[in-house]
Amino acid sequence: MTETVAFERTPSVADVATHYCPGCQHGVAHRLVAEYLDSKGLAENTLMVTSIGCSVMLYNYLLFDAVEAPHGRAPATATGLKRVRPDKVVFTYQGDGDLASIGMAEIMHAANRGERVTIIFVNNTVYGMTGGQMAPTTLVGQKTTTCPSGRCASSEGQPFRMAEIMAGLGGVAYSARVALNSVKHIAQAKKAVRHAFEAQLEDRGMGFVELLATCPTNWKMTPVAANERIENELIPCFPLGVFKDLKTSGAC
């Protein structure tokens, strides 16, 4: 049997096994970020701010200098980092509980100030690491361990559509939502990640990209069924697209 290398591991992704569950798409999201930074020769110039959740051990998988922020605070930490090292590329990598629940104030204000950082936001509609509790992005009717009858809009609210909210803030130069469930969507995601970094690199403002991703374990689905759920349930609620792409700088 002969093996053919389809593509090389990009150098900034560590050559280690991850702790992610089978069918989880954090690995795809990690690779998209690393591939972009490696392709532009930016790896040595990049600082990342990690968050709390399944991606808490991001620094084991991506080989950039890293500081670990407390739960939800990554945009504030990234603000401090970028303000004293404006020469560096700074990004945060946050899940839905981290960014849209406990860290909602920090992301709103960092975005409104137009911090020149890139935000990689992974939305899988559930708290993964703690075992599948309701997230701010859980769909109405979706069952989780803390909304066992399904999320009720009248008492538990409706999912936050972060990419649209971010697009409404003055300091955000780029905001898009993409999905990781198909080759076509991953190709779109790759482009969105690039644009989200370019907003920072070209000093236009904050770059934000929301990645719809699977959590087969907590959705209690096979990886294939989880991919189908993104297509059939998530995308109708969280439409894909570019919600803002500002080409001019808002600097004072």
Add this chain to the structure above:
Amino acid sequence: MEGSRIFVKGSEAVAMGALDAGLKGYFGYPITPQNEIPEFMSKHLPEAGGAFVQAESECAAINMVLGAAAAGKRAMTSSSGPGISLMQECISNMAGGEVPCVIVNMMRGGPGVGDINTAQGDYFQSTRGGGHGDYRTPCLAPATCQEAYDMTREAFDLAFAYRTPVLLVGDAILAQMKEPLTRRAPRLDDPSEGSAWRLGETSGPGRRILRSLHLAEGKLAEVNQRLQDKYRDLKQQTRAEQFMTEDAELVVVAFGSTGRIVKSAIRKLRAKGLKVGLFRPITLYPFPEQSLRDLAYSGKRFLTIEHNMGQMVEDVRLAVRGLSDSGFFGALPGYLPSPDEFQAAIERASTGASL
């Protein structure tokens, strides 16, 4: 500016001390009684090449400090009790991740929102770690504007020497009182400061990670042991002012502004012939227990006076345990203590009367 005497508030003295210490990032949220610090910083720090951000909350402010400090820069925030409470999550994170910074607390009355008047009710929070987990933060307590300036500069040196958040604790009296101050020559930036651990030096497999999460077996225990070793080494840094303690029969222990008020009471009582002295802890953590214990060995009695209902007195009693004890006089947070009532309390204690 350098060398000449100027007339400033304690808060401004802190801000000037930080600037002259080579501050590169200030992040804060307005709260009385320390608003002169962010106001000063918003104008002067950018002029000096540093970054100023008015954060959306104290919680965000300390996390911005974390980011700037992770890059090896001298960074700080300042607040008062309620804001310091909001910062505890990240202070714990920085203690665990061994990221240096300076946090200034100009104490006001508590609990809760309390008032905006002076008090010393945050002693426990300042000296016991303040947040979750097994950590401490060195804590300096200036009593004058000059000390506020000098100790702010020292706080940064301490923070970087020990890779730890350092607290500087004053109160509304210190923050708002105007006094003469002499500034010293600004510290020259040391480009190599923090180069052994700061981010932005490396990448690839040798990348650096500043973290407080440790899930691998034995790893967190290793970190906790290193922190405990650090706190043991910090004991070399204990400092206290002793005023007329040598021949004193009664030593009054008081810190910060209260220590200063007690000092004037001691002077008056000495003039009346009472053998009383002042022991003013300058490092609240590590507490100067050995020098206090030495005084206990020589047979002295103790009275602790605080503008709270009895916090530091526990450390005093621990320091002199088995040899002596300490009386306590507390001024209630919520009203301004007068030198006369301190004087009366000392007089009663020195004559052996009940407080």
